[in-house]
Each structure stands twice: as C-alpha cells, then as structure tokens.
Amino acid sequence: MAYPPLVNPPAPRELLYEGKAKQVFATDDPRQVVVRFKDDATAFNAEKRGTVAGKGEVNNAVTALLYGELEDFGVPTHFLELLGPRDQLVERVRIVPVEVIVRNRTAGTFAKRYGVEEGLPLDPNVIEFCLKSDALQDPPMNAATAVALGHATEEELEELFDLAASVNDYLVARFAVAGLDLVDFKLEFGVDADGRMVLADEISPDTCRLWDAETGEKLDKDRFRRDLGGVEEAYQEVRRRLEATVGADLDLPDFDADDHDHEHHHEESADA
Numbered sequence: 001m002a003y004p005p006l007v008n009p010p011a012p013r014e015l016l017y018e019g020k021a022k023q024v025f026a027t028d029d030p031r032q033v034v035v036r037f038k039d040d041a042t043a044f045n046a047e048k049r050g051t052v053a054g055k056g057e058v059n060n061a062v063t064a065l066l067y068g069e070l071e072d073f074g075v076p077t078h079f080l081e082l083l084g085p086r087d088q089l090v091e092r093v094r095i096v097p098v099e100v101i102v103r104n105r106t107a108g109t110f111a112k113r114y115g116v117e118e119g120l121p122l123d124p125n126v127i128e129f130c131l132k133s134d135a136l137q138d139p140p141m142n143a144a145t146a147v148a149l150g151h152a153t154e155e156e157l158e159e160l161f162d163l164a165a166s167v168n169d170y171l172v173a174r175f176a177v178a179g180l181d182l183v184d185f186k187l188e189f190g191v192d193a194d195g196r197m198v199l200a201d202e203i204s205p206d207t208c209r210l211w212d213a214e215t216g217e218k219l220d221k222d223r224f225r226r227d228l229g230g231v232e233e234a235y236q237e238v239r240r241r242l243e244a245t246v247g248a249d250l251d252l253p254d255f256d257a258d259d260h261d262h263e264h265h266h267e268e269s270a271d272a
C-alpha cells in the first residue's frame with residue numbers, strides 16, 4: 001500500500017502509553033496521537049507471550065482499511081490517517097474501560113463457559129460487556145454492574161451496544177466478500193474532545209476470530225493462542241484478502257423501520 005505524502009506529517013513525540021500490542025505517542029496537536037502497532041503478541045491476559053513477524057504492519061493496515069470503511073458506513077471512529085507501515089494518526093480519546101464482544105458463533109471463552117462446541121451459529125448474535133482489566137482477566141460484566149461501578153453511564157452502554165451492532169452488520173458482510181467467516185470480535189470505544197463516542201483501538205486478526213468460509217481454517221490469533229503454526233501467514237492472508245476486495249458489493253442486511261439506530265448513524269455522518 002502506498003502512503004500519500006502529507007503536507008505536514010505529524011511526528012510522534014513522547015511515548016504516552018505502551019500496551020501489549022501498541023504504543024501511543026503524543027504529537028504537537030494535543031487532540032491527536034500516533035498509534036504504533038508492535039509485533040508483540042500476548043494471549044490469555046498476557047500469560048502467554050511471543051512475537052509474530054509482520055503482525056504490526058498487518059494490524060495497522062487492516063485497522064486503517066476497516067475504520068475508513070466503517071466511517072463511510074456511518075460509524076464514527078478515532079482513525080484519522082495512515083502515517084506509515086506501523087503508524088496511524090488517531091484522535092486522542094478517553095477510553096471507556098468496557099470491552100464490547102460480539103459473537104456470531106460459539107468459540108473461545110463463550111464455548112467453554114457454557115459447555116458447548118465451537119462454531120455453532122448464534123441467533124440472535126450475542127453482545128457482551130467485559131471490564132477492561134488484565135489484572136482481573138477482563139471479567140464479564142452486565143450493564144447494571146458497569147453503571148453501578150461507574151465504568152459507563154446507561155446512555156453510554158446503549159450507545160456502545162448500538163454501535164457494536166452496526167459494526168457487526170458491516171463486518172460480517174465485509175469479511176464475507178473476502179471469504180472469511182467473522183466468528184467473534186472485541187471492540188473498544190473512547191470519548192473524544194467533543195464528547196462524541198467513537199470506535200477506538202483496533203480491528204485485526206488479533207481481536208477477531210476469522211475462519212475461512214470454505215474450509216473453516218482459523219486465520220486469526222487462535223493460531224498463536226493454540227500453537228497451530230502458520231501464524232504470520234494467516235495474518236498476511238487476511239490482509240491480502242481484504243485489500244483484494246476493496247470496493248466489492250456487500251450483502252448488507254436490510255434495515256427495517258425499527259432500526260432507528262442504523263439510520264441515525266447514517267444521518268449523523270451525512271450531516272457531518
């Protein structure tokens with residue numbers, strides 16, 4: 001992918017924060033930060049550690065591609081600009097400490113928790129909230145708990161739920177044209193300087209379960225978690241398939257009159 005030269009490319013200044021898979025740098029603009037994607041990989045709340053060569057570049061490219069498309073679909077995101085192979089410029093936000101997990105099929109901790117096999121379709125799909133805390137292993141949390149403990153307001157949770165549902169509608173169709181079955185994924189949101197709730201963090205093979213639509217082969221971080229081998233190749237393959245299907249017609253669900261939220265998001269983006 002080519003990076004068009006910016007007139008005044010924002011330079012990363014001091015390191016503000018380092019997480020498991022990304023670093024966040026200040027820029028000269030207090031409203032913007034640079035996110036740098038690392039090759040470091042962790043799983044099971046950092047009990048398992050390693051590196052995946054090229055992962056930072058794949059996750060940066062995949063996140064930039066999907067966030068640009070989600071903006072066009074009407075989902076507000078923190079993404080501003082791709083700066084380089086590992087770097088992207090994003091809005092500085094206050095991260096809401098609530099992780100939102102969307103599940104279209106059983107897998108992972110869900111399959112374990114409820115004693116069911118992996119891969120069963122979930123109808124309706126399941127949206128879960130977890131507390132963002134490695135120390136506590138991201139415990140699942142219902143809405144009352146999140147509100148009572150002051151992690152989010154009721155209105156914010158409703159917004160997270162609606163945005164996550166819209167993201168899922170788009171991503172299921174988007175990955176499908178790339179021959180990938182979106183099993184589940186995790187989202188994080190932040191509040192920007194204008195008080196807007198926006199999609200933050202990343203969407204990548206680190207944060208999604210993606211199965212080949214034909215063969216069921218796992219093309220995501222489960223290859224690392226479960227020592228399946230071919231981790232680097234799987235990440236590259238996801239990137240390749242997404243880039244090869246940019247602009248393809250998507251089979252998006254029909255939105256009926258009840259689906260105010262989806263329409264609302266489109267109206268907002270049309271007004272912007």
Ligand code: TMP
Binds near residue numbers: 206
């Ligand atoms: P789980 O089955 O481990 O609960 O994970 C569900 C989905 O969310 C899976 O695609 C991995 C993703 N996920 C993250 O990206 N980060 C996390 O901290 C957790 C708990 C899940």
Ligand code: ASP
Binds near residue numbers: 041042043044
């Ligand atoms: N991202 C989390 C960790 O690093 C959980 C996971 O992906 O398994 O531990």
